Amino acid sequence: MITLDLSKAKLAEDLGSYKEKVAEIHDMIRNKTGAGNDFLGWVELPENYDKEEVQLMKETAAKLREKVDVLLVCGIGGSYLGARAAIEAINGLYSDDKVEIIYVGNTFSSNYIHQVAKYIEDKDFAINVISKSGTTTETSISFRIFKEMCEKKYGKEGARERIVATTDREKGALKKLATDEGYVTFVVPDDIGGRYSVLTAVGLFPIAMAGIDIDEMLKGAKDAMVKYNDANIETNDAYRYGVARQLLNKAGYSAEMFVTYELQLNNVAEWWKQLYGESEGKENKGILPHSAVFSTDLHSLGQFIQEGSKVLYETIFEVKNPQNDMIIPSDPDDLDGLNYLAGKSVDYVNKRACEGTIDAHVNTGNVPNIIISLDKMDAYGFGYMVYFFEMSCAMSVYFLGVNPFNQPGVEVYKKNMFKLLGKPGY
Numbered sequence: 001m002i003t004l005d006l007s008k009a010k011l012a013e014d015l016g017s018y019k020e021k022v023a024e025i026h027d028m029i030r031n032k033t034g035a036g037n038d039f040l041g042w043v044e045l046p047e048n049y050d051k052e053e054v055q056l057m058k059e060t061a062a063k064l065r066e067k068v069d070v071l072l073v074c075g076i077g078g079s080y081l082g083a084r085a086a087i088e089a090i091n092g093l094y095s096d097d098k099v100e101i102i103y104v105g106n107t108f109s110s111n112y113i114h115q116v117a118k119y120i121e122d123k124d125f126a127i128n129v130i131s132k133s134g135t136t137t138e139t140s141i142s143f144r145i146f147k148e149m150c151e152k153k154y155g156k157e158g159a160r161e162r163i164v165a166t167t168d169r170e171k172g173a174l175k176k177l178a179t180d181e182g183y184v185t186f187v188v189p190d191d192i193g194g195r196y197s198v199l200t201a202v203g204l205f206p207i208a209m210a211g212i213d214i215d216e217m218l219k220g221a222k223d224a225m226v227k228y229n230d231a232n233i234e235t236n237d238a239y240r241y242g243v244a245r246q247l248l249n250k251a252g253y254s255a256e257m258f259v260t261y262e263l264q265l266n267n268v269a270e271w272w273k274q275l276y277g278e279s280e281g282k283e284n285k286g287i288l289p290h291s292a293v294f295s296t297d298l299h300s301l302g303q304f305i306q307e308g309s310k311v312l313y314e315t316i317f318e319v320k321n322p323q324n325d326m327i328i329p330s331d332p333d334d335l336d337g338l339n340y341l342a343g344k345s346v347d348y349v350n351k352r353a354c355e356g357t358i359d360a361h362v363n364t365g366n367v368p369n370i371i372i373s374l375d376k377m378d379a380y381g382f383g384y385m386v387y388f389f390e391m392s393c394a395m396s397v398y399f400l401g402v403n404p405f406n407q408p409g410v411e412v413y414k415k416n417m418f419k420l421l422g423k424p425g426y
């Protein structure tokens, strides 16, 4: 399902020489003995997930899908990126599914919030408000605005049928509000942090609302869970990727560019950035996670990658089989000189662009390339991919020597902002 090619990664060391260290970290993850060990619930989630809750998610989604045109997913960071990544990667950017998914609660931009409010005014909508802490300001402000809109439009009772809350089992303002209002509520497990939560209700409910098969997604994750439960660096590709990136870091590369060749994978990259950036960017350490979509960005960033300063390596995330393809037509006049491609598919061109670019960057530009290929981006493939990256991230960050599961630095701006806003207690 996933293959890893490190032959163009220009690694100066042999991964095999870290066999013992990797086996130790493997035990640390499995036996929950490392830093942040109370946030390892994602490791066995594909097997241990709450089956009844998943059933309720499917039933709630099926009912709401009959009723509404739009679902507002109200959340930020780990509380929306995974769902958005899945929905766009699988359904595309201009989906013909009957429910349109719109993301709010991820910004203080008044322009954006206003525009969404106008856009949904005459549409039938539901809201899934998602926050593990239940106190995130961006999410709370948007939720207050759209909840009011919903209650005005449908009345208290109608709004109750259209609002679903995903939050902590017991704690937080959102939990209290959801209980008081009587909303259907799903749980973010205590032992799973936001950036590892896409396969909990945080991701699964919106994904089910987009008409995607969440059982298949969990099945993909489960198969990956079995596959990557292997202490051996020689055979575990998740660990090989995790360690390879740290060896590149050690060799002086401080940025990783996650490259896809599909516009609809842009939010997979955004999800990946939070996963890696928030997990390892602490104690003045870590690799800057960056991303690009090729060939689009080859026309803007391509020059820098080819000939600019050698700060980055690329991780090419390739999907072997596109969901859709098109044939390039023949033209009798051939004024654009494209007839040499007539009859070929657009994806054929995309794949040759990928091959040619890897060759140019690696062999002429001297940029290390890690190549990760996924067979197919469907629900199963997405679940499989999520688990691959989560496991390689845990290995990679423990290998670096920091706690992969906290994010203390994120609070600094919040404190300043709260003080400026006059929030009580700041």
Ligand SMILES: O=P(O)(O)OC[C@H]1O[C@H](O)[C@H](O)[C@@H](O)[C@@H]1O
Residues within 6 Å of the ligand: 076, 077, 078, 079, 130, 131, 132, 133, 134, 135, 136, 139, 194, 195, 278, 407, 410
């Ligand atoms: O789910 P929430 O508690 O609202 O948190 C949403 C996001 O915001 C925080 O600031 C954290 O840095 C993220 O890790 C988290 O995913």
